[in-house]
Amino acid sequence: MRQKANGHKSFVIWFTGLSGSGKSTLANRVEEELHQKGIKTYLLDGDNIRTGLNSDLGFSGRNRAENIRRIGEVAKLFVDAGIVVLTAFISPYRKERDFVRNLLGKGEFIEVYVKCPLEICEQRDTKGLYKKARKGEIKDFTGVNAPYEEPDKVEIMIDTDRESLNQCVNKICMFVNRYLKLQ
Numbered sequence: 001m002r003q004k005a006n007g008h009k010s011f012v013i014w015f016t017g018l019s020g021s022g023k024s025t026l027a028n029r030v031e032e033e034l035h036q037k038g039i040k041t042y043l044l045d046g047d048n049i050r051t052g053l054n055s056d057l058g059f060s061g062r063n064r065a066e067n068i069r070r071i072g073e074v075a076k077l078f079v080d081a082g083i084v085v086l087t088a089f090i091s092p093y094r095k096e097r098d099f100v101r102n103l104l105g106k107g108e109f110i111e112v113y114v115k116c117p118l119e120i121c122e123q124r125d126t127k128g129l130y131k132k133a134r135k136g137e138i139k140d141f142t143g144v145n146a147p148y149e150e151p152d153k154v155e156i157m158i159d160t161d162r163e164s165l166n167q168c169v170n171k172i173c174m175f176v177n178r179y180l181k182l183q
Contacts, residue, residue: 002082
């Protein structure tokens with residue numbers, strides 16, 4: 001009923017990739033495009049999750065898994081409310097991303113792999129996180145001293161080092177527009 005009232009299906013667009021790959025930038029731009037088309041959206045990212053709901057979690061393997069589990073549960077609630085949810089999290093492990101995929105119903109999870117070489121991500125490092133990780137100041141930093149498992153069930157792959165921001169946004173929006181029509 002909520003989807004019918006909103007005039008569109010609800011689902012999650014899950015952006016995953018290394019720090020600095022462009023996940024948040026893309027998610028913000030895609031959300032703007034969808035909002036302009038009258039799609040009801042909400043963006044979950046580190047700024048609004050790690051400072052509130054998950055402020056009690058660190059970055060250990062167990063805490064990272066719990067972080068993704070909680071995000072998945074929140075995203076599921078938004079989907080139930082009829083909202084298109086965009087999430088921008090490194091979410092480095094397939095197991096956790098697959099957990100969220102399986103938590104949601106069929107057709108409610110679009111995984112967007114924001115692919116970018118580590119060296120480019122390090123060049124884009126506006127917060128200096130890679131430098132701190134390389135100096136040993138940050139432990140278990142994905143891409144430096146913790147792994148990132150590339151998705152194997154990805155619906156969309158974006159190469160932010162090869163395509164412009166507008167090209168990436170258009171590619172995602174074209175997929176989402178087709179997806180909305182198929183639902």
